[in-house]
Amino acid sequence: MGASLLEVRDLAIEIADWEPVKDVSFEVAGGECVAIVGETGSGKTLTCRAITGMLRRRGGSVVRGSARFDGIDLLTLTERQWLEVRGRRISLVPQSSMAGLDPIMRVGRQLEETIRFIAPADDPRKRARELLDHVHMARADEVLRLYPHELSGGMRQRIMIAFALVGRPELIVADEPTTALDVTLQRNILRLLKELQAETALSVILVTHDLGVVEEVADSVTIMYAGRVVEAGPAAKVLGAPAHPYTCALLAARPLTVGPGEELLAIPGLPPGPADRASGCPFAPRCARAQARCDEAVPQLETVDDLPGHLAACWLARSGDDAA
């Protein structure tokens, strides 16, 4: 794994007088797969929109922080400059795979047009076939002649990945790429992403709410809650020895973690919305271990147990600090 390809520092986003993303920092190294995990309203999707230049279309704006991609400050790019980056160096795989396709144009023609626009090839048709082979699409010639509505969910998601690969990008941002898919297909798509990542030294940001998916493919993971990063680090460390109570609770809340007859440990309450503006740790109201100081100030991300790279934002996770 190389040096850091994308470095996001203290990113804060504002929408209609509300800050749904606050001081988010994370890094993506060359060839790395980073999972961003969070629930509804955690700010994970907005963070991705900010680093793909799609935030303004939704009425949001970056109020603080930076996002440097290979020396480029992504947050100051104009729409025209984005044309040079989006699709060519950073690609997006959306969640709803119908959204990106023109319903009345054959898949092949759409792919060829994208090839002509993004990365002209001598023979766009041949390149389109190559891309479908690349994403292991069976019967590629046949598929190129189909209309989007004739594709199954799994095929569409493969096609969307093929579209993302047109410009041979260095980074793919996949926003819940498998949420709408059946479990058996989900596994295939995840494998494909993993394989592409290994083959072409591609970096992947995988946005998901499913910790199982993280375990399956991610090298490192950033857990977000209420617009903040609460825990981050190598996936095996974070999932194997979680330091933040929220991460622990998420892992314990999965029905597969309990044996027959045991009760699930649900997290009480709800994630905060635009109206909740607490001054302390955002998870404190739902946290079983919360103490007085948790409501007073927001804990910063700090190294856990002197393990480099494993960070948590919790007063109780600090090494040596937690007498209890």
Added chain:
Amino acid sequence: MTLLEALGVEVTYPGQAVPALHPLDLVVEEGAAIGIVGESGSGKTTLGRALIGALSPSGGEVRVQGRSWSEIRRTDPQRRSVQMIFQDPYSSLNPHMTARQTVAEAIRHWYGVTRGESRRRAEQLLADVGLPGAAIDRRPDRLSGGQCQRVGIARALACEPRVLVADEPTSSLDVSVQAQILNLLRSLRRTRALALVVISHDLGVIRYLTDRAVVMRSGAVVEQGETERIFAAPRHPYTRALVDAIPGRTGFARALEPAPRAMDPNP
């Protein structure tokens, strides 16, 4: 006692050559919890709609306490004895009615009590399913997904059903909220002596809530048996593929010692 029974139920939608559901038998006894597992196109949702009497099968019949849906009238007690919990918590509620109105309507409809009495009972029922008091007079657009799901459950309970059919009850909820709803369904089964039919693609949900399970594919049953057995030792290759495909099934699943102590299950 048999509460709900599918006898050779078969569904073919108009204009379609392939049946959405091949002839299928299913028996729901008092207090049972049955899972129906399948992916999209497996016919599990069609089966659910047939079970609650919202869809008349093209062959066979569904019986509620011995009477076929085709004979049951709107005002018969059998009509209220089978209720459903839906997948999308928002579209399962009338967007123009508050939580309390939604539940009170069902109470007044069946028990003819006064407006005040139905409102009071609705309030009690919503508290029983864990809706915060502040949310009781809100419309769905001001409730979270989990809260909407609770309102849907309270509405179903309002007419004191015997069987609850839950179609993907947690798949559109956040992980932290899923567990709350799963626990609620499980405790309702105990406290209200409800039989459950849980329809889901998520084997974890099926395993947590049910004793027996039916695995469906392309409108037909491929395997059935005790849930724990299906999960531990699947016989049909498709079931095995489903079990294997659960992401992150291995590894950290039980490696969470600090968390259980930290999280009090009954705060």
Added chain:
Amino acid sequence: MSALERPLARLRPWPASRWVGIALLGSVALASIVIPVVSHYSTDAIDVPLQAPSGAHPFGTDNVGRDVFVRTFAAGRIDLLLAIVVVASSALVGTLIGTVAGASRRRAVDALIMRVVDAIIAFPFIVLVLGLVVVIGPTVRWGFIPAGLPSTGLALVFISWAFYARIARAEALSLRERDYVVAARTLGYTQARIVTRHLMPSTIRICTAFAVGHVIVVVAIVASLAFLGSGVQPPTPEWGSLMHDGSSLLQIAWWITVLPGVVLVITGLGLSLIADSILRERSN
């Protein structure tokens, strides 16, 4: 709408164009309520004929010396009130009929209602209105309601409901398979309850953009009918008849025609800005 955008939609303010529309329409409505009450002149008080606009007569006087300003806004009362009554009653009747058709599980009921709707919509609107006005009798009056109003209003409602029925039926068809409507059936609710409590609040809402646009059409048609002489009868002031009275004097007393016309245009512009912003919001 995604779960994220749900809270955001509530934070989003109304667009400026809607506020402009409300301001334009509101000022005409307010003037129509206030000016006939506070003005020094009544609608049929006579002064020197054909005076140009001045401080005493902001819109001048007509060929018999009546104040055009007060007559314009007295007409605004009649026109806006008639439009509101027509739109409200046809919207209510139309959505009810359309929702019943869409929600009905009996094909024949739906088919019958929709054939009637198609038949009404197939005719040219204004021709049908004119025909109905003649059938009802253009000079019919009910109690204190001025001559021409009942026939114009009834004719418009008789035809307009069909448009609402068509919109409401389409919405009801898509709603009837919604989970909450399925739930209502499994709870054993009556069809009447499902239609009125569970479907109509949504079908009526879908019709609001059309209803605002419909107000423009009704105002224009009422004015056109009066202009043609078969609508609201003189001496009751009405925008169309005011403009008609002035049209022959356009070259010597432009204000009699043009100034009421400007008020009519402002009203129409305000309404269309509102309708447009509702449609835009919905298509987002």
